[in-house]
Every structure is written in structure tokens, then in C-alpha cells.
Amino acid sequence: MGKTVADMQKIVAVAAGKGAADLYIEGGSLVNVFTGEIYPANIAVFQGKIAYVGNSRKMVGPRTEIIDASGCYLCPGFIEVHTHPWMVYTPATMVEVHLALGTTTFVCDNLFFYAYLGADGFLRIMKALAKLPARLYWVARIMHQTIDPEEPELFSIPNLDKVFMDPHVIKVGEITRWPKLVEGNESVMRRIKLAEERGLGFEGHAAGCSYDKLNAVAAVGVESCHEAITAEEAINRLRLGLWTILRHSSLRRDLPELLRAVTDYKVQTHRLLFSTDGSTPGFLAREGWIEGMVRKAVKVGVEPVTAIQMATINAATYLGLDRKIGAIAPGMHADILLLPDLQNFKPRLVIVGGNVVAADGKCCVSIPEPDWISLGLKAKLPPRELVSNPGLFGVPSDSSAIFPVIEVISAAINRLKERTLESRGGFLERKEDMLYCALVDHRGKWVTNGFVEGFGHMEALAATFTTSYDLLVLGRNRTAMAAAAAAVVDMGGGIALVDGNKDMFKMPLVYGGIMSADPYEVSMETLNTLQEKVRECGYPYHDIIYTLLFLVCDFLPGPRITAGGIIDVKTGQILYPPMPL
Numbered sequence: 001m002g003k004t005v006a007d008m009q010k011i012v013a014v015a016a017g018k019g020a021a022d023l024y025i026e027g028g029s030l031v032n033v034f035t036g037e038i039y040p041a042n043i044a045v046f047q048g049k050i051a052y053v054g055n056s057r058k059m060v061g062p063r064t065e066i067i068d069a070s071g072c073y074l075c076p077g078f079i080e081v082h083t084h085p086w087m088v089y090t091p092a093t094m095v096e097v098h099l100a101l102g103t104t105t106f107v108c109d110n111l112f113f114y115a116y117l118g119a120d121g122f123l124r125i126m127k128a129l130a131k132l133p134a135r136l137y138w139v140a141r142i143m144h145q146t147i148d149p150e151e152p153e154l155f156s157i158p159n160l161d162k163v164f165m166d167p168h169v170i171k172v173g174e175i176t177r178w179p180k181l182v183e184g185n186e187s188v189m190r191r192i193k194l195a196e197e198r199g200l201g202f203e204g205h206a207a208g209c210s211y212d213k214l215n216a217v218a219a220v221g222v223e224s225c226h227e228a229i230t231a232e233e234a235i236n237r238l239r240l241g242l243w244t245i246l247r248h249s250s251l252r253r254d255l256p257e258l259l260r261a262v263t264d265y266k267v268q269t270h271r272l273l274f275s276t277d278g279s280t281p282g283f284l285a286r287e288g289w290i291e292g293m294v295r296k297a298v299k300v301g302v303e304p305v306t307a308i309q310m311a312t313i314n315a316a317t318y319l320g321l322d323r324k325i326g327a328i329a330p331g332m333h334a335d336i337l338l339l340p341d342l343q344n345f346k347p348r349l350v351i352v353g354g355n356v357v358a359a360d361g362k363c364c365v366s367i368p369e370p371d372w373i374s375l376g377l378k379a380k381l382p383p384r385e386l387v388s389n390p391g392l393f394g395v396p397s398d399s400s401a402i403f404p405v406i407e408v409i410s411a412a413i414n415r416l417k418e419r420t421l422e423s424r425g426g427f428l429e430r431k432e433d434m435l436y437c438a439l440v441d442h443r444g445k446w447v448t449n450g451f452v453e454g455f456g457h458m459e460a461l462a463a464t465f466t467t468s469y470d471l472l473v474l475g476r477n478r479t480a481m482a483a484a485a486a487a488v489v490d491m492g493g494g495i496a497l498v499d500g501n502k503d504m505f506k507m508p509l510v511y512g513g514i515m516s517a518d519p520y521e522v523s524m525e526t527l528n529t530l531q532e533k534v535r536e537c538g539y540p541y542h543d544i545i546y547t548l549l550f551l552v553c554d555f556l557p558g559p560r561i562t563a564g565g566i567i568d569v570k571t572g573q574i575l576y577p578p579m580p581l
């Protein structure tokens, strides 16, 4: 509901010292993100908004709560402009831990919830999450990031429009298939036009895009990109007018390199922002969320106020929310951090909408976890009898063949390697350094089989944590693969690993097969254990969860395993088809 005339009159009265504030924060030093100054000032809050900033105490009444901010800096709450709020944590457990550390606004991707439940289901989820004590805004995807036979209906114009009309949806989410923008693809342009008509801007995702092609991405109206991985790529984006989101994530730890754009090249910073881009809980607990990025920036020589601007007003301006959040000024939401210093950025108090929500790193308000199962997020799983049959896994062939093997060369990047494989017992046999690999449709209607190399030597690994929410199964041993797959079905979604000793490790992810019902710390520990165990099984990279997520995607280079078969992302070629069941 919008504000009434009476509301406006009341806040004006408080500002003018003729009415009493609800809250008065005094004795602190204000970080003014508009001017870059730091100076003593008090803040009066009324009905969740800032009414006054200055030295007057006329609005302090008998019922005004006073917070003594002596020795603290008064800083706007930090803003995460791009996250995926389901990295085994739920949006609620994520908020509980990271709101307390100073990130008060989270701009969330809708892809997983939307792809799982469609427009109406996503709208229900968004409504349930609006009860959290942080500010959650959403970006809405206009395309999938894997091959999905249901994509045309799922992302139809009427379905997208339902989502675009919701005021919590503030942009189109990362357009991962950027080559479609460069080619002027009509179906994508239609969706862009609709979003524009609804007043939405666009997040880009121009990973590996050359400067010349970036021009086309910007020309179509894309406003931002978080895929720069060098200072020079960041500068290219800035030069073309793109808001440039500096990413430091569990997958890509690029901030020190990206910040050279500021420390070495001395570019202006007003269109630079921060994001952790859906990092895993262990990484975030270690490195921090936006407060961690601000800390790192200051450590490499960025002025504290500049780093704070990047985390607050720059972000708010990019989001079109700079009259509401991102600064401490009259009329803005009272999202305020009390920071004892400008080195560690660990808040003593976190205030959102005028309420104290956290003190000394701990939330002090209730964090309602939605009832995910009644919202429809029971994991979608293929039938147990289907996946517990080892015969499901393997490429049928009565003779030797040259096969397109997926070689995993980093946590997220693959390369095509053609290998000659012998046939045994009616199936192509893997070589010693390879694993069988299968993606099983969550409805049990198809399976794509293939091989991966460079992944390790586990007996089996089965996971619903994939970008298509189908069941991914890998391993040396097809019987163990069937056992791991059945265990995942029995858990109601999750990850099961059978190691070299044939022990089974299980991580239940019962909400949609990707989020844990455990508290944040518990799911973090379980994920850390999984990472250690896969490493012992020869998985050589740092982020198993991303490898599982993106082995199935259609936007990073190299071969991927999808509903459309083993595909080569760059050419779109089907290298080996799926098998109907």
C-alpha cells in the first residue's frame, strides 16, 4: 500500500521537530554517500523511514527510542545486486546469517523457483519470502539456462508478464545466452520489448564476450554485467555504459584482479558494484557477503567511502531504488549499520526499516522459514525402480565407437575430447580415467548418457543439485551409480557419494532437490564434508556444487549433458542424443 497524505504529514512533522520520532540514533559519524563526507550527525526515524539527519533533538519525545551510536560510523545497509538464494541454504537461512553481517538488501534470481513451479508458484514464493526482515527484490529470467522441452510454455509472454507486473520484480535476470542478443534473435527481442514496456531493465551475462560483441549486448538495452574476470574486461564494460558488477564468488575469486580497475587504472567508480553471485555457505562464512567485499576493497587501497558507495548508493541507483535505499537521508528507508570501524566493516547493530534486526553478528528477530513443501518444492524425482537399475546408465553399443567425452577442465569449464571406446556387454566401456555420466529426466521420460573425464575416480555420485533439476549420476561403477541414484530418491532429493571404500555419504536436499532443511551452519558443514570427500576421490577443483550445477547448463563453453543430449554449447550441435524411456 502506498503512503497516505496523513503519513506524509506525520513524517514532515517529525522532520520539522513538531512530532516525535520512533527512533533517534545519536552520537555517531554519518557516512554520507552522496558527498563522500564523514561527519557527526544524528538520525531520526519515523514509521520505518528516515525523517531527519542533523543535530536537532526537537523530534525526541518521551516515547522515542534512543540508540547511542557513540564511536560508530552510521552507514547505509549493504546491497547485494545479484544472487541465487538457494545454494543449499534457503533464502531464509541465507538472510538469517548475512543480514546480521550488514547486507540488508538482496536482489535474487528467480530462475530455480520459476522453472520449478511456473509463474504462479514463483509469485507465491515471493510473497512468502516478503515476510523476511531483509529487503528482497527479484530479477526475472526470460529464458532457461539448460535445454528444457517445456521452455517455450514456461517462458511464454503471458507467463512472463504475470511476473513482470509484480512490484518486487525489478529487472530481467541475467541473459545467459548472450549470443542470441548479438544475432538479434526475434523471440528474445520480443521478451525484451515486453520487459521494457513494463519498465524493467536488464541484467546481462556476457561471459567471454569480446569488446565488439559487447557493443551489441549494450545496444539492445542490457544495463549491467557481472562476468568481467579481468580489470581490462571491467573497464570495457564501463566504457560501453554498462554497470559493472565486480564479482567475488566461491566459483570465481576475482575481486583483487577486478579492483585493479580502480587502484591501477584509476577509473571512476560510480558505476561499479559488488556481488557474490550465489556463493556457497562455507565460502561466505569465511569471506563474508558484501561487507566482506568492502573489507577486501579497502585492504587493497580503495578509499573506505568509495567502497561503501559501491556497496550502497551505486547499487541502489543501478536498481532504480536510490530514493528508497542505499543512503542515509530523509525519506529513505531506515536501513542503517552501526560500524565500529571502516576496516573490518562488522556491524555492531543492523537496522532495517527502523527496527534493530541484528546485534554483534546475530539476528535478533524471527526469521520465518516458508513451508516449502506446501509451496510446491517437494523434489521432483524419477521413479526409484527406474534409477536403481544399473542398465539405465551407459551408452548402448555392440561395437567400438568414437564418442564425444566431456573433459572437465575447471570447476565450470569443459572441453570436448573424442575418444575411441570398446564395447563390452552391449555398452561402451569407460577408460580408467573416465566416469560414466547420465542425466535422468525428473519425470522419468528420457535419459542422456555419456562420459566425463577429469572429474575423479568415485564409485558413484548422484545429485539433484543441477541447473535442470534432473538427476545427474556419475561414477566408475554402474551398480554403485544405481545405488547412489536410489539413495537420492529415497532421501527425497540431495547428493549421494559412494567413495572408493564403497561407503555412502548423503546430503539430503529436500526442498526442490537443491536446498537443505538444516540450519545454515549444518548444511555448510555437510557441504564442506562433501567437498573434502570428492577431493579424496580425485575431483581436482574447489567447487563441486558449481560443477554439478553447470555440467547441465547451456551457456558455458564446451560439451554439456542436457535433456537435448550431449550438446556442444557454442555450435548448438547435438553430439549424442538422449534416449526416450
Ligand SMILES: Nc1ncnc2[nH]cnc12
Pocket: 084, 087, 111, 112, 145, 277, 278, 279, 467, 549
Ligand atoms: N547461474 C546460476 N543459476 C542457478 N543457480 C546458481 N547459483 C549460482 N549461479 C547460478
